[in-house]
Structure formats: C-alpha cells, structure tokens
Amino acid sequence: MSDLNSEQAAVVELKNRRGARVIIAGPGTGKTKTMVALFNELREAGVPAANIRAVTFSKEAATTIEKRAGIKGVFSTFHSLGYEICSSVIRKPVEPELRYRLMCQLCRKWGLQYKDLDQFISQMRHANVSPAAAVESGKWGYAPSRAYAEYEKDRLAAGWMDFESMLCDAVAYLEDPQNRARWQFEYLIVDEAQDTDDLQWRMMQLLSEKHGNITVVGDPNQAIYTWRGASPENLTNFEKWFPGGRYFYLGRNYRSTQNVVKFVRENLPSDCPPALREAMVPARAEVGAPVGIKMFWGEDEEAEDALTKAQADPLNSIIIARTNRQLGVLERLCNEHSIRYHLLGKSGFWKQGEIRKVVEALKTYTALPLAAALNLAIPAVEKHYAVDDRTDLDNYALGNLASLKNQALKFQSTSEFVVWANKMMHRRNGAKGVTFATVHAAKGGEWKNVFLIGARADVMPHAKGDPREEARIYLVAISRAIDRLRISFAGTPSPYLRRYLTEDILDKLREKADEVDSLQAQTKLF
Numbered sequence: 001m002s003d004l005n006s007e008q009a010a011v012v013e014l015k016n017r018r019g020a021r022v023i024i025a026g027p028g029t030g031k032t033k034t035m036v037a038l039f040n041e042l043r044e045a046g047v048p049a050a051n052i053r054a055v056t057f058s059k060e061a062a063t064t065i066e067k068r069a070g071i072k073g074v075f076s077t078f079h080s081l082g083y084e085i086c087s088s089v090i091r092k093p094v095e096p097e098l099r100y101r102l103m104c105q106l107c108r109k110w111g112l113q114y115k116d117l118d119q120f121i122s123q124m125r126h127a128n129v130s131p132a133a134a135v136e137s138g139k140w141g142y143a144p145s146r147a148y149a150e151y152e153k154d155r156l157a158a159g160w161m162d163f164e165s166m167l168c169d170a171v172a173y174l175e176d177p178q179n180r181a182r183w184q185f186e187y188l189i190v191d192e193a194q195d196t197d198d199l200q201w202r203m204m205q206l207l208s209e210k211h212g213n214i215t216v217v218g219d220p221n222q223a224i225y226t227w228r229g230a231s232p233e234n235l236t237n238f239e240k241w242f243p244g245g246r247y248f249y250l251g252r253n254y255r256s257t258q259n260v261v262k263f264v265r266e267n268l269p270s271d272c273p274p275a276l277r278e279a280m281v282p283a284r285a286e287v288g289a290p291v292g293i294k295m296f297w298g299e300d301e302e303a304e305d306a307l308t309k310a311q312a313d314p315l316n317s318i319i320i321a322r323t324n325r326q327l328g329v330l331e332r333l334c335n336e337h338s339i340r341y342h343l344l345g346k347s348g349f350w351k352q353g354e355i356r357k358v359v360e361a362l363k364t365y366t367a368l369p370l371a372a373a374l375n376l377a378i379p380a381v382e383k384h385y386a387v388d389d390r391t392d393l394d395n396y397a398l399g400n401l402a403s404l405k406n407q408a409l410k411f412q413s414t415s416e417f418v419v420w421a422n423k424m425m426h427r428r429n430g431a432k433g434v435t436f437a438t439v440h441a442a443k444g445g446e447w448k449n450v451f452l453i454g455a456r457a458d459v460m461p462h463a464k465g466d467p468r469e470e471a472r473i474y475l476v477a478i479s480r481a482i483d484r485l486r487i488s489f490a491g492t493p494s495p496y497l498r499r500y501l502t503e504d505i506l507d508k509l510r511e512k513a514d515e516v517d518s519l520q521a522q523t524k525l526f
C-alpha cells in the first residue's frame with residue numbers, strides 16, 4: 001500500500017473496504033492501480049481469490065490488469081461473466097446461421113429490415129427492457145416489439161444464447177433469489193464503469209446483494225459508449241443503485257508529464273464539472289516535451305511518418321486513430337514494407353464484418369473483371385448500412401467499403417485482389433511490432449509515446465458522432481500518453497486543435513508539411 005497516495009490508500013484501507021463505494025476520477029489518477037491494490041490487499045487479508053470478482057471493459061484490459069496483479073482468472077468482462085453464469089445452466093452459444101435464419105423469418109413476418117430489428121433487440125437489452133415490457137409500453141412500435149418477443153420466445157425454447165443475450169439471460173437468471181444465492185461474491189470490483197449500461201448495473205446489484213461490498217471506478221469524462229446504451233450518470237448518481245453508497249475522488253495524474261496533463265486539462269469536454277477539472281493536477285515533476293502538432297498533405301504520408309517514429313521504440317509506442325478505416329492505411333503500409341504490427345482489441349480494418357462480407361462475396365466472382373465484381377459485391381453489403389452507417393464501436397461501414405474499393409481498384413484482376421485481401425484478413429496478430437488501436441480499444445491503456453493520427457476536421461470529431469461523446473473520445477485519446485504526445489492531421493485540422501493553430505503557426509506547419517521532421521523539432525511550435 002506504500003506506493004499509493006493518501007486518497008488512493010483511503011479506498012484500500014481496512015476500515016473503508018466494506019460497503020458500496022464509487023470512485024470518480026480523471027485519467028491517469030490511478031483508478032486501475034487502486035483497484036489492483038485493493039485486490040491484493042484483500043488477498044493478503046485472507047479473502048480467497050474465488051470470493052473476489054473484478055470486471056472491466058475488455059478481455060484485453062482484463063489480461064493487462066491480471067498481469068499487474070500477478071494472478072489469473074479473477075478479472076473478466078461483464079460478457080464473460082454472463083457467459084459463465086449462462087453456461088452453468090446449460091445454455092449453449094448459438095450457431096450464427098440459426099440466429100440469422102430466425103431473424104430473417106421475423107423480418108419477413110413483421111415487415112422489418114434485418115439491421116433495424118438487430119439494433120432494436122440490442123437497444124432493448126442494453127436498457128434491460130423485457131419483451132413483455134416492450135410490447136406493453138407501446139413506446140417502440142408494435143412490429144419490432146412483437147418481433148423481439150418472438151425472437152426471445154424461440155431462442156429460450158431452443159435453449160441457446162447469442163452474444164448480447166448472455167448478459168440478459170444472466171440477469172434474468174439472477175433475478176431469482178435462489179439462483180443468485182449461488183453467485184454472490186464477497187467483493188465485487190468494477191473498472192471503467194462509465195461505459196456500463198443499466199443491465200450491467202442491475203447485474204452488479206444482484207451479484208453483490210448478500211455481502212454488499214462493491215467498489216466501482218470510472219470517469220464520466222471518458223464515457224465513450226453512450227451511443228450503445230451506457231449511462232455514465234449511474235456513476236455520478238451511484239446512490240440510485242446503491243443507496244447509502246460512499247463517494248471517493250482521486251485527483252493527481254501520475255501518468256503523464258506536466259505538459260501532457262496541461263494539454264488534457266485544456267481539452268476537457270466543456271460539460272466537465274469544474275471541480276473535476278480543478279482536481280486534475282500533475283503528480284509528476286517532469287515538464288516533458290511539449291505536445292506536438294504536425295500537418296501532412298496526405299493521409300499516406302501522415303501514416304508513414306507516424307510509423308517511422310513509432311518504430312524507433314515500438315514497445316513503448318502506439319498509433320491511435322479514431323476509425324478503423326484510418327488503421328487500414330497503416331495496415332496497408334505495413335504490408336507493403338513488411339513491417340510487423342500489433343492491433344489492440346477489435347481494432348483494424350480487415351477485422352470488420354462488412355469488409356469480410358465483401359471479400360467472401362468476391363470469391364464467388366473471380367471470373368468477372370474486378371470493377372464488375374466490385375459493383376456486384378459492394379452495393380449488396382452497402383445496402384445494409386444505408387440508413388445508419390455506424391456498426392460497432394468506432395466503425396463506419398460505408399467509409400470502410402469506399403476505402404476497400406479504392407484499394408481494390410489498384411489490382412489487375414479480381415482473383416489477384418482476393419488473394420491479397422485474404423492474406424490481410426487472415427494475418428496473425430503478432431505480439432511484437434508497433435501497436436495500433438482505435439481510441440476505443442486504447443481506453444484504459446498508457447504508452448510512453450502516443451501518435452494520434454487523423455485529427456482532421458471531419459474525423460475528430462467524427463461527422464457522424466454525437467459532439468459531446470466525440471469530445472470524450474478525444475479526451476481518452478490524448479490522455480493515453482506518458483511522455484510524448486503527437487497529434488497529426490492531413491487536410492483541414494480538427495476544431496479541437498484550432499485554439500493552438502494561429503495563422504502564424506498554420507503557416508509554419510504548412511511549410512514543414514512536406515519535410516520529415518523530428519518529433520522534437522515539431523514540438524517547438526508551441
């Protein structure tokens with residue numbers, strides 16, 4: 001406990017450990033570190049690992065935390081916990097084909113689009129609205145509510161679960177007092193709670209009912225999943241879920257240099273409570289390198305430069321982008337130059353469903369000229385995204401498809417492109433090499449050198465995103481840096497950078513845009 005500051009130590013202290021607590025704090029203030037310390041202290045006090053459960057936002061984050069804590073099998077995601085609970089009552093994961101057939105049948109019957117029904121079911125689940133409640137309330141229209149009800153009826157009768165139902169099924173199972181008696185953890189710890197939805201909060205309540213020891217940490221300014229139903233207000237309004245729960249706050253940022261912390265503070269979302277802004281002070285004494293801004297004429301040059309810089313220290317560097325399409329540029333360049341790279345989480349252009357669908361379709365058109373094959377394959381997939389382009393996380397299917405087409409047209413034949421695309425899709429994610437990630441996948445992590453690419457007007461904030469959420473996404477991105485942060489753009493700079501870009505500085509950036517500059521030289525601009 002000795003390396004915790006007094007605010008962090010207060011969270012871990014024996015006299016405070018019991019009961020429901022929420023810790024609200026900014027980036028780099030040691031929220032995750034404090035949770036790991038709490039876990040270790042509980043273990044040292046003799047609490048068996050099986051009686052403690054810690055939950056965080058992704059499998060990868062869970063593994064990272066486990067490494068820090070030096071233990072396996074304690075940190076998981078809500079999904080895997082849901083899976084564990086459902087598996088214990090012999091419910092099997094569904095064959096995707098079975099689900100697809102049922103969905104198509106319901107769409108035909110109720111006159112719905114596949115994507116609309118899929119989204120509706122997802123929305124209902126995140127908000128923890130049962131089919132009966134959806135039908136009864138009449139708020140969402142008769143057809144989707146009925147289709148949802150029939151979907152659930154068939155699914156439950158057949159005894160299978162789909163990816164999202166794992167959580168609903170787990171919660172439904174836990175709602176029965178006899179069932180949940182078997183799933184009571186003496187201590188429950190939840191990291192990144194700003195990104196959890198009502199269903200997950202209900203799950204927390206149910207799993208901690210008997211002992212009442214739950215510690216939840218999060219930062220409302222870093223909430224980047226509200227579009228998928230997460231409600232960061234649950235953090236600030238903790239008592240709604242846990243009456244009598246106590247609030248803790250952490251202030252100092254231990255992660256970043258003074259320059260980076262200053263930059264983060266200057267760029268907090270405008271709705272950040274002033275008290276939280278004031279609390280954000282650097283703990284580190286190093287002033288550090290100034291934050292760099294660099295302009296490029298084209299996206300390829302920008303990506304290439306970030307790659308070169310990151311390769312100088314690949315283990316300590318990350319290139320972060322807002323969208324998977326931008327990561328596609330990096331992936332292509334790495335392939336061209338045989339550079340090793342590592343993608344975090346679900347990041348990456350070639351992992352996206354719409355890309356895989358088109359490549360699969362192209363395999364059946366190899367006898368056709370490339371342009372003709374693309375004209376058949378792409379629109380067929382595009383039409384699924386015509387209304388709402390946003391698929392998962394920070395993925396924009398239509399932009400990805402346009403980019404795929406551009407890349408494809410550089411090839412001579414359909415089969416030549418298919419061979420290449422197949423190679424890109426099936427590339428193994430090596431542990432070595434430069435790390436790339438979308439902002440969503442980089443959340444919670446920290447790297448010595450952070451290269452944020454694509455900070456241009458239509459991407460950051462993303463033209464299709466909610467402006468308030470986009471501001472938080474930007475905050476998550478810039479607050480990953482330990483020592484150096486460089487932000488770059490090609491074309492028109494992001495409005496987030498505007499305050500730093502006087503005409504004078506813009507002129508200098510333009511002058512330097514076609515030079516390959518050292519990071520240090522760039523940072524002298526401000």
Ligand SMILES: Nc1ncnc2c1ncn2[C@@H]1O[C@H](COP(=O)(O)OP(=O)(O)OP(=O)(O)O)[C@@H](O)[C@H]1O
Binds near residue numbers: 025028443445479
């Ligand atoms: N009291 C401390 N003394 C020294 N280093 C600390 C202290 N608290 C935190 N750190 C270090 O600061 C860095 C950030 O900590 P951590 O990742 O726990 O922050 P966080 O609040 O979880 O950030 P984020 O909001 O990005 O998830 C880590 O490298 C951690 O080891």
Ligand SMILES: [Mg+2]
Binds near residue numbers: 032033191
């Ligand atoms: Mg953290």
